[in-house]
Amino acid sequence: MNSAHTQHDGTGSITPPSPTAPADQQACTAPTVAAGRRYQPRVDLIESDDEWLLVADVPGATSDGIDVRFEDGLLTLQARVAARSFGGPKFARREYGVGDFVRSVRFGDAVDPDGIVAEYDRGELVVHLPKAASLKPRTIQVRAG
Amino acid sequence: MLLPTNRPGFGFPRNLPSLFDQMLETLPRWGAGLDGDQPTGFPAINAWGDEDNLHIEAEVPGVGIEDLQISVLGDELTIEGTRPERELQGAREHRRERRVGSFRRVLSLPVDVDADRIEATLENGVLSLLLPHAEAARPRAIEVRAN
Numbered sequence A: 001m002n003s004a005h006t007q008h009d010g011t012g013s014i015t016p017p018s019p020t021a022p023a024d025q026q027a028c029t030a031p032t033v034a035a036g037r038r039y040q041p042r043v044d045l046i047e048s049d050d051e052w053l054l055v056a057d058v059p060g061a062t063s064d065g066i067d068v069r070f071e072d073g074l075l076t077l078q079a080r081v082a083a084r085s086f087g088g089p090k091f092a093r094r095e096y097g098v099g100d101f102v103r104s105v106r107f108g109d110a111v112d113p114d115g116i117v118a119e120y121d122r123g124e125l126v127v128h129l130p131k132a133a134s135l136k137p138r139t140i141q142v143r144a145g
Numbered sequence B: 001m002l003l004p005t006n007r008p009g010f011g012f013p014r015n016l017p018s019l020f021d022q023m024l025e026t027l028p029r030w031g032a033g034l035d036g037d038q039p040t041g042f043p044a045i046n047a048w049g050d051e052d053n054l055h056i057e058a059e060v061p062g063v064g065i066e067d068l069q070i071s072v073l074g075d076e077l078t079i080e081g082t083r084p085e086r087e088l089q090g091a092r093e094h095r096r097e098r099r100v101g102s103f104r105r106v107l108s109l110p111v112d113v114d115a116d117r118i119e120a121t122l123e124n125g126v127l128s129l130l131l132p133h134a135e136a137a138r139p140r141a142i143e144v145r146a147n
Helices: none
Strands: A038-040 A043-047 A051-057 A061-071 A074-081 A100-106 A117-121 A124-130 B018-020 B045-049 B053-059 B068-073 B076-083 B092-096 B101-108 B119-123 B126-132
Touching (some): A061 A124
Antiparallel strands (some): A074 A100, A100 B018, A117 A124, B053 B126, B076 B101
16 A cells, blocks of 8 residues: 555645655544535546556546646636435544535646646546646757767 | 756645635534444444344445455454555655554454355445344244133
8 A cells, every 4th residue: 555645734735645644544634524514535646758657546536527728827626416314413433524525726837737637537537737838847959060 | 857846845835725614604524423432433324223134334445345355253343454555656745644564453242143154245345244143133022822
């Protein structure tokens, strides 16, 4: 099991993973589940030479309930998750709540908005964001003098 | 000649992009139990029961039916499998929150179940199990005969 986690510092910036505080052991202050709760999906953000790859876990969503928007440099993912019945108020075990997933990532002008492509399969949303041309590595032609 | 122009410190802001975790009053999914006292492994599980069945649901995004094994032995249910990792050559990882690799969770069942009649469905990354109570575990009405 890869237990790589990143910490949640509440400021919106990326903090490096902390080996001393695995996310599993962090207290969650959320009380009980209420209808209409929204959740932040877990994400991976990977950079290659040509693109950013954002992968989000949105289990329970269907492809027609997914909305990916890019506006003013801000990418926002929304995935609707239909309410489902858990057979009564008493759970023998409850480790997650069911609700829509929402998360945003600011890319600024680092991406080419026209080339953004998203795909969804088996509860995973994958967004490809091509880098803006100015950020891609380029070959410089050296002419003989 | 190749001249990389996107090296760190070479005009490209390395703190991009940033994740807006605090917005919209959303709740993080960091793996802690919603009740605070049930920290979870992978996958996270919800379970409940009714008169005839136990219901167990697990979030297994990205896992195919071929990567999943479910077994019942005695009063223990085991859910195990592998979640494939997405590999990109030469890529730099900025954020890794999703859990990948092999996983295994064992749950103690509160009643005997009929292992032959367990139904499992996997849809959109959610595994749903229906475990019928074993005959012996069912409540039954005892007829009281008048003398």
